[in-house]
Each structure stands twice: as structure tokens, then as C-alpha cells.
Amino acid sequence: MAHAAAHHPAVLHADLDAFYASVEQLLDPALRGRPIAVGGNERGGVVLAASYEAKAHGVHGGMAGWRARQLCPSITFVRGHFGEYQRLADAVMAVLADITPAVERISIDEAFLDITGATHLFGTPREIGRRIRAQVRHEVGLPISIGGARTKHLAKIASQVAKPDGLVVVEPGTEQTFLDPLPVGLMWGVGPVTERALTSEGIRTIGDLARARPKDVERLLGHATGAKLSALSHDEDPRRVSTGRVRSVGAQSAMGRNTPTSQSVRSVLNHLADRVAGRMRAKHRAGRTVTVRVRFVPMRSVTRSLTLDAPIATTLTLTEVAEQLVWQAISDQERPSEAMPEISLLAISVSNLVPQHVIQLELPLPPADPRRPGSATGVARWALDQSVDAIRAKFGTDVVDYLPAALGRRRGVPEEFRELAEHEL
DNA sequence: TCTGGGGTCCTAGGACCC
DNA sequence: TCTGGGGTCCTAGGACCC
Numbered sequence: 001m002a003h004a005a006a007h008h009p010a011v012l013h014a015d016l017d018a019f020y021a022s023v024e025q026l027l028d029p030a031l032r033g034r035p036i037a038v039g040g041n042e043r044g045g046v047v048l049a050a051s052y053e054a055k056a057h058g059v060h061g062g063m064a065g066w067r068a069r070q071l072c073p074s075i076t077f078v079r080g081h082f083g084e085y086q087r088l089a090d091a092v093m094a095v096l097a098d099i100t101p102a103v104e105r106i107s108i109d110e111a112f113l114d115i116t117g118a119t120h121l122f123g124t125p126r127e128i129g130r131r132i133r134a135q136v137r138h139e140v141g142l143p144i145s146i147g148g149a150r151t152k153h154l155a156k157i158a159s160q161v162a163k164p165d166g167l168v169v170v171e172p173g174t175e176q177t178f179l180d181p182l183p184v185g186l187m188w189g190v191g192p193v194t195e196r197a198l199t200s201e202g203i204r205t206i207g208d209l210a211r212a213r214p215k216d217v218e219r220l221l222g223h224a225t226g227a228k229l230s231a232l233s234h235d236e237d238p239r240r241v242s243t244g245r246v247r248s249v250g251a252q253s254a255m256g257r258n259t260p261t262s263q264s265v266r267s268v269l270n271h272l273a274d275r276v277a278g279r280m281r282a283k284h285r286a287g288r289t290v291t292v293r294v295r296f297v298p299m300r301s302v303t304r305s306l307t308l309d310a311p312i313a314t315t316l317t318l319t320e321v322a323e324q325l326v327w328q329a330i331s332d333q334e335r336p337s338e339a340m341p342e343i344s345l346l347a348i349s350v351s352n353l354v355p356q357h358v359i360q361l362e363l364p365l366p367p368a369d370p371r372r373p374g375s376a377t378g379v380a381r382w383a384l385d386q387s388v389d390a391i392r393a394k395f396g397t398d399v400v401d402y403l404p405a406a407l408g409r410r411r412g413v414p415e416e417f418r419e420l421a422e423h424e425l
Numbered sequence: 426t427c428t429g430g431g432g433t434c435c436t437a438g439g440a441c442c443c
Numbered sequence: 444t445c446t447g448g449g450g451t452c453c454t455a456g457g458a459c460c461c
Contacts, residue, residue, distance in 0.1 A: 044426070064427060247434095250432075251431080252429085252431080253430090345429095
């Protein structure tokens with residue numbers, strides 16, 4: 001009785017158009033139809049998002065503000081309304097959840113839906129796509145593009161082709177015809193480096209890639225990337241819509257240029273460790289591998305990592321491990337004179353995460369660490385973090401702050417943006 | 426003129442185990 | 444007489460994505 005077509009796997013990819021910029025134009029009608037940039041300004045800073053009117057001039061996210069002004073003199077820079085972004089994106093996700101519970105949110109403004117089962121209730125993928133777009137437009141007021149296909153990869157490409165404010169469904173049986181003429185750069189996993197490598201071999205379209213021998217592609221790009229892209233070019237995508245688990249938690253802080261001192265390194269790491277460990281505790285996770293990144297002037301990054309015997313989730317222990325690793329990275333640097341190398345960024349990330357729903361005693365410190373007098377035990381550290389977490393839950397994040405006053409001002413990015421980025425998980 | 430912040434996955438060599 | 448073979452984990456670096 002069921003149609004054969006109903007048994008095709010069906011995936012939608014829903015992607016809000018120029019999300020931050022569209023929200024600003026929704027909130028302030030005077031901005032509609034005009035080139036705007038969220039974040040940055042004519043003197044510098046980074047553009048977080050550009051409206052389509054600005055994109056038409058070549059402006060895009062990640063671009064320096066001065067460059068955006070150069071390309072588009074009439075551009076308007078606006079400050080972000082980060083709370084609104086979260087609220088409106090959540091409202092859109094609620095529309096998606098009305099269609100199916102099988103929603104995989106991959107960033108604040110983007111999600112996959114497995115609608116294989118929902119077609120019985122709501123009709124064909126095209127009909128479901130139309131329904132979602134209309135509902136998001138009417139209930140939230142934002143433009144959204146949707147791609148539909150049998151696989152995630154193709155659904156995502158279809159939504160990119162649909163932009164702005166469109167719907168493209170790739171009907172079963174037409175996949176290769178759809179893919180072949182498209183540029184390889186549209187494929188998931190092809191960035192500037194891979195695209196250059198492919199172009200150097202005369203491979204410009206997905207069809208070119210599909211016709212190339214997988215062996216040759218693997219030799220060009222490496223085993224995993226080559227095999228993956230060859231398969232994707234033939235519309236072979238094994239990925240299922242699912243809610244993936246978080247594998248690492250991290251935070252970073254850019255610092256202009258800075259000659260590191262024990263105090264400055266310690267206070268920045270304490271701040272970062274507090275963010276990371278606090279989020280881990282909120283998710284009931286602890287982790288065994290601590291990785292730090294140090295970016296030297298000019299723009300050369302190194303990482304150092306250490307895997308502990310037992311997982312940790314306390315701010316102080318994480319700070320101490322990170323501190324060791326950072327000084328290790330700095331002292332590894334070759335330098336012509338006695339001078340301390342300048343650094344421009346510090347980052348901490350914790351991986352090898354495990355669930356941690358009960359109190360676990362942390363092994364204090366790696367043997368190499370010189371224990372300071374008065375250093376708290378694992379239990380005391382855990383208790384300290386618990387009380388800080390509780391106070392913050394009651395009175396807000398700013399009440400207890402590890403951030404030294406010197407770093408409190410002139411931060412590169414609004415604090416709200418950091419919190420938003422955390423929520424993109 | 427001056428480059429944000431949060432993630433995932435892959436590679437390659439070495440250590441270590443059976 | 445001379446050098447197994449597979450698997451896993453760790454570390455450092457890099458490409459890529461939003």
C-alpha cells in the first residue's frame with residue numbers, strides 16, 4: 001500500500017540566510033534593503049555577518065572592518081543583539097521540531113532533519129520544505145533556505161544552491177545530474193587548500209571529481225580525504241541524521257601582542273580554565289587530555305598537550321596543567337637572543353571527555369609540577385568550584401570573576417558573542 | 426590595515442602491547 | 444639465523460566548518 005517513494009530516506013537541510021544580519025534588519029526596519037555588517041567598524045575589528053546587500057559588494061563574515069568599508073563605502077556597521085539571535089534561532093528550531101524529533105542542530109542557525117517518517121503526515125519533502133519556510137517567515141519573520149535530498153551531503157549542497165530564501169529538492173534518481181556541473185568548492189570538506197590541489201589537476205566540478213580515479217584522488221589529497229570526496233562525488237554519503245556527542249570543550253583569548261610574564265599567563269589561563277571547566281561541570285563532563293595553543297608574533301601557532309591518568313573538571317587543576325604546557329611551549333621556541341618571544345593568543349581545550357555525574361577526586365598534579373604551598377586538595381578544589389557555580393547560578397556570571405581588571409576592558413569580542421558561540425554546540 | 430571564537434576530523438611518527 | 448604484524452594510544456600539526 002505504501003508508495004515506494006515513501007521509503008526513500010529523505011533529509012532536509014534548513015539554513016537561515018545571513019542570520020545575524022537578517023535579525024538586525026528584522027529588528028530595525030530602517031536597515032532593510034541596505035548593506036550592513038554585524039560586528040567590526042571602519043577602523044578594524046571583525047565582521048561577524050554581512051547582509052546580502054553587503055555580500056553583493058564582496059563583504060563576508062571574518063573580514064576585517066576596514067576592508068568591508070573599502071569594498072562597500074555605504075555599509076552600515078551595527079552592534080549585535082546576541083540575546084535576540086539565540087531567542088529567534090530557538091524559535092526556528094521549534095518550528096523544525098514540530099515536523100519531526102529527528103533534528104540535528106549543527107550550529108545556531110542550521111539543522112538537518114530526517115523526514116523519512118514525517119512524509120506520511122506532512123507530504124513530500126518539497127511540501128514539507130514549503131511549509132517550514134512559510135511558517136518561519138510568518139511566525140519568526142526570517143528568510144530561510146532549505147535543501148532536500150536522500151543524503152545529508154546533497155541536502156546541504158541543495159540549500160546552498162537554494163540561497164537566498166529558496167527551496168531546492170533533488171529528486172531521487174537525479175542526484176548525479178544535479179551534482180556534476182557544480183564546483184567542487186561546494187562540497188562539504190573542500191576548503192581553499194583542497195580546492196587548489198584539485199584545480200591543479202584540472203578538477204573543477206564535482207563531475208570532474210566523479211570521473212577521476214579514486215586512487216589518483218587519494219594520492220593527491222591523502223587517504224581519508226580522497227576516499228571521502230570520491231564517494232561524495234558519486235553521491236555516496238553514509239552519514240545519518242543524529243545528535244552527536246561533544247568531544248571537546250575549549251576557550252581562547254586573543255591578546256594583541258604581549259610579552260608573557262608569570263602573572264599575565266597565569267591570570268589569562270585562570271580565566272580560560274574557568275570558562276572551560278565551568279561548562280564541563282554544567283554538562284557533567286570531565287576530561288583527560290588538556291591541550292593548549294600559543295600563538296606567537298607573527299601568527300605562528302604551536303600546541304602542547306598532556307593526557308592525564310584521571311579526568312579533571314576543576315578550574316584550579318586545569319589552570320595548573322595549562323600553565324605548565326604553555327611555559328613548555330614557550331621555552332621550546334628557538335630565539336636568537338635572550339628575549340622572551342611575544343605571544344598574541346592563548347587557548348585551552350579539554351578532550352577525551354567522560355560523563356561525570358558524581359564527585360570524583362582528582363589526582364592532584366603531574367609529578368613534574370612544583371606544588372605550591374597551600375595548594376588545595378582535589379576535594380577542596382571541587383568544593384570551591386561547586387560554590388562558585390552555585391553563586392553564579394543565583395546571581396549571574398559576573399559576580400565571581402577570575403578575569404584581572406587589566407583584561408576586563410577592550411576585549412576583542414563582546415562577551416555575549418562568546419556565550420553565543422558556546423551555545424552553538 | 427591587521428586579522429574572533431568554538432568546534433570536528435585526519436595524518437604521521439613513536440611508544441607500547443600481545 | 445636478523446628484524447612479524449596488528450592494534451591502540453599519545454602528541455603535534457593542519458584543513459575545514461559555522
